Amino acid sequence: MPIPLTKPNQQLRRDQKEATALLKWPGVDIMQVATRLSEAGLGEDARILMKIAVSLQKAESKLTGYAEEMKAGGINRSKLE
Template identity: 65%
Template sequence: MPLTKPNQQPRRDPKEAEALLKWSGVDLMQAAVRLSEVGQEDEAKELMILALSYQAMEDKLAGYADEVRVGRINRSKPE
């Protein structure tokens, strides 16, 4: 069953945020590797922790988008 127009945006928003978090996490991991290579392991570790938290939120947002897709979450008119 296709999504209704009011429910397309609630699915699209988490998917866009998920993609943004994914690529930001990739960038943070690359920066962490560079920091580690120059001997700044403490700073690298902090970036890795942040990147992992991005990944956890990315997974949550993917779950919300899937719930919208299957109709468990939907936008209806206020009563």
């Protein structure tokens, strides 16, 4: 059973969810531009943008995981990951 979140932790979870949403849409847009560049024969530019889009998706995924941990009762780390 999840532990009730304190007000500061509730705010942290909301902030994490907001940051996750802010990362999602630029990543989608960048991926679409990269696809168009690739189709136009600008493969190197497309690859650079795809790397950026993938890094945004990875950051989004991490933040989503952190928000879920907060929902479940908090984030506890014994060492840096």
